[in-house]
Amino acid sequence: MRYFFTGDTIFVRGDFRAASTGVNGGSRPASTIFNHTVPGNFDHADPFRYLWQIATAAGFGEDFFGLLTAVPMRHLCILQYDFITVFITAGVTNPNPDPTAPHTINIIVVSREGLSDGALLETIVTATGAKAHALGLMKYPFTGTTTDAVVVASEGEVRHTYAGTATEAGRRVYAAVARGVQEALDRQEGRTVRERPSFFIFSRYGGDHWVEWRPEGCPYYPCHFEGQVCDFCYCPYYPCHDSELGEWVKSSSGGQIWSCSTCTLLHEPGVAAYFKKNPEASLPELKKYRVSLKEDPQ
Template identity: 50%
Template sequence: MRYYLNSSSLIVRGKFRVCSSSLDGGIRDCTTLINHQVSNNFSGDPERELETLVLSLGLSKKSTAGLLTAVSMNTLCILSWDSLTVFITAGVTHPDPVGSDVIQSPPTAGTINIIVMVQNFSDQGLVDAVITVTEAKSLALRNIGHSFAGTVTDAVAIATEGSGDVRYAGSATEIGQRIHATVFFGTQQALMRQTGVIQRKKPSFFIQSSMGGSHWIEWEKKNCPYYPCHFEGQRCDFCYCPLYPCGDTTLGDWIEKPGKASVWSCTRCTLNHDPRVTSHLKRNPEASLEELKALFLKI
């Protein structure tokens, strides 16, 4: 899995099995997930908008699942908890009108879009995760004072890489608890950025840390207390690696946890911190790992 921002769109690439309520949704195999920002007054054909975007990026429409929103990608929240990664944009300008007939409207700033990346889920597990995500989103809205459980255009996509062994993702399971906690926290953070309660000029990156007790840490490049974590003059554009977990043991290691799934650790990797590699990856977001390593070794 890798992800990047391009032309006001979040693009997630890999080989996925996806369960989504997105355009061309359902359960199917995909290579690309997109959360695309449209204008606030968008009134066009959502299918045509997505198709035009996909073709402009040189991707396959058949292998793409797309979500649309008018929420700025600068308010995007990316949350990482070991192998779990969640992407959230959120706005509540147009909540579900309780007690009235709802007509599907064009995507607006009142849309909550959630993409969840997990490992080794079966189709049953993907569907179960949709329930967990919806529960957590609704609870997050209630927690910050809203009386509704969602908006008329909310969408969710659960994507998995791997063999498909995980069948259950309810909040009684460990992975379900993580999904619930991440979406609950991330939805509130995304809404605070959309409403201006928290001001950010770029997407926000969070990591779940167990040091000093379980809690979320927002990484900000400015005044980072850990710089330089590798070497003087390093680039920190990809402190949260868009290639994670690459699984290349020349760059990182699988860390065994008693009774739990292994976790990919890349603390010794300096690949994406090298200035020329970082610049190349930003210019060529589809560059392969082998291409980046070859460039790194030439330096």
């Protein structure tokens, strides 16, 4: 799974089995999932064709699921809980029966571990329940808007048959969505001000808790070297399983976790700049580019 921003769009790319409640929804393989910001007065006779134009302009095929929102992408919240990553934009000026109201709550859930078809659909139920719970905690008198949508996707061999809240997958989805909806609404409604999308990671250091990573004033800088680039503190290739860049280590829970604490690849200014221009670059391509920079620094 890889994700990146292009203007007013968050693109999530991979080899997915996915299910969507959005425009042209259903359940099928997909290589691209995206959420795109439109103007508040957006009115298009054919929303699917509009989404198709976005995918085509980006150079992607027709195997996609797309969502539309009036929420600016700077209010996007990304939450990572182990093998689950959630992308949320949220606005609630549309809790009424008027489908033309501009805002919506869009949730994209991606699992790096395979979900059965049943688990994909159950994840939609789990995410919706978490959304309703979050709105209740924030004292909203409704459980969603009339245009809310959920996309769920997973990669790899099936490891999870179910995704209810008592399962490993469902527990992580519920926690990430419940926290993410609240954080996304805080940003959309001005209670929290950020100039770029927000990234949260579930940490077990010092007790289970969510951490918002921000490059400004990072207490660990420089964790590698003076002048490092921190735009990709949480690597889009993780876990890469490349033994030249990381290794398996014992986790605090007794299992194993992929550690890349000594990897500097995306912290190197030249490599980071190349990746920003070429967000679809493969890991071998970046490693090759790093070698070329060392051979010819000019």
